[in-house]
Amino acid sequence: MCVYNCIYIELITTTHHNHSSSIHKKLMGIPHILVLPFPAQGHVNPLMHLSKRLVQHGFKITFLNTDFNHKRVVSATNEHVNLEGPRMRLISIPDGLGPEDDRNDLASLCVAMLRTMPSLVERVIEDINGLDDDASEKISGIIADVNMSWALEIADKLGIKGAVLCPSAAAISAMQESIPKLIQDGILDSNGLPVKNRKFQILPGMPIMDTADIPWCIGDSTSMKIIFDYVVRLVQWSHLTDWRLCNTTSDLEPEALSLCPKILPIGPLMESDDNLRSLGQFWEEDLSCLSWLDQQPPCSVIYIAFGSFTVFDPLQFKELALGLELTNKSFLWVVREDIDTKGNTKTAYPDEFQGTRGKIVKWAPQQKVLRHPATACFISHCGWNSTVEGLSNGVPFLCWPYFADQVFDKSYICDVWKVGLGFDLDEKGLISRWEIKKKVDQLLGDDNIRGRSQKLKGMIVNNTLEGGQSYENFNKFVEWLKE
Known part of the structure; x- marks a missing residue:
């Protein structure tokens, strides 16, 4: 049988x-x-x-x-x-x-x-x-x-x-x-x-x-x-x-x-092939983000995605939202329904968060997003798939590992390949909104990191x-x- x-x-x-x-x-x-x-x-x-x-x-x-x-x-x-x-x-x-x-x-x-x-x-x-x-x-x-x-x-x-x-x-x-x-x-x-x-x-x-x-x-x-x-x-x-x-x-x-x-x-x-659909995804991809990216200037969008496991304490989620707002830059943010440690089916955004410069989706066609000319950098949990996809498209990283081998991958990105930066915790053990703005500005203003990212991309693709x-x-x- x-x-x-x-x-x-x-x-x-x-x-x-x-x-x-x-x-x-x-x-x-x-x-x-x-x-x-x-x-x-x-x-x-x-x-x-x-x-x-x-x-x-x-x-x-x-x-x-x-x-x-x-x-x-x-x-x-x-x-x-x-x-x-x-x-x-x-x-x-x-x-x-x-x-x-x-x-x-x-x-x-x-x-x-x-x-x-x-x-x-x-x-x-x-x-x-x-x-x-x-x-x-x-x-x-x-x-x-x-x-x-x-x-x-x-x-x-x-x-x-x-x-x-x-x-x-x-x-x-x-x-x-x-x-x-x-x-x-x-x-x-x-x-x-x-x-x-x-x-x-x-x-x-x-x-x-x-x-x-x-x-x-x-x-x-x-x-x-x-x-x-x-x-x-x-x-x-x-x-x-x-x-x-x-x-x-x-x-x-x-x-x-x-x-x-x-x-x-x-x-x-x-x-x-951008024309092939993704198979094997656990969530349906929101393809509307691609047409939204088409409307953005080259190298202008912060892409934020933390994979399938990462969950956030509500206080940290609030700081991330307000940090994105503080950058005053366009962003594409993947927010799974189960990303909150409290088990909320609908994540609570802080009252001060307007989100008018960004687009929020539940799941994105990540490879197509990273390949898009509008994408400027990748705030990532540093899972190996995300790491390889970012590297293959020459996109610099801001590293936010969650657990397991992601911390190891962050060390590769920041210390060995030098194509990204990590975040520092404040006295409360959080990555603050001001730290997020500071590192976004630092990364996007560093031509050396972008140059190394592009060089590594060529080596990988070859x-x-x-x-x-x-x-x-x-x-x-x-x-x-x-x-």
């Missing part, structure tokens, strides 16, 4: 609906890959971009979300979905949590997934491969998020190909690979917790880190231990394959990649052109999948 929900996505241009049967015939004999992201927006996005590139290279993709996120993706895609396309299929299985559980509780999510999902993923593959005697329709490989690398055991058991994609910086993998040394050097204890607060550096040239900002140190000590144990097992599982891809480039992270030479940079994984390292690595991977 089928264990998953399913929807087809059309990624081929056709002129008549009655061509669907002929398309099916053309697809016979092409490689069929199961793609498995970690259930978070910042992980679904790069794996979706990778999937679409594989479709362009002739692959058939079955993209496996959790039931919870599958519903969000289908809802956000709305009427833009064509249900007739055979090239990419979106399916889903349970994540092991109940409808009332908090899926932002990473420790509980990891425990539930490990308890529930491996057996279901195996059944999904067996179901699909048992539906048809034609070997060409059978799943021949798995590409898993590195944070779901337990799936490599399934690939090994079923005798199919297995690969992982790291959707964060290669430096995070380097840090995870360095866990035994960090314990040996007395930086971490055997539970992965900091022995004491201190600075450390994995390799010269990589960001200097604070033990308080180690990515798995989230929540209470029990949660940290659960997440750390999960990370240690992920490192072990990831070595079950020789194909460990990463959404980065050799120009961005030469030191981290030298420490982990088996990691292949294939980034940046981004939408390359990696994806014929002859570039990311281009060549991706082609090698495609050939291996097709063997």
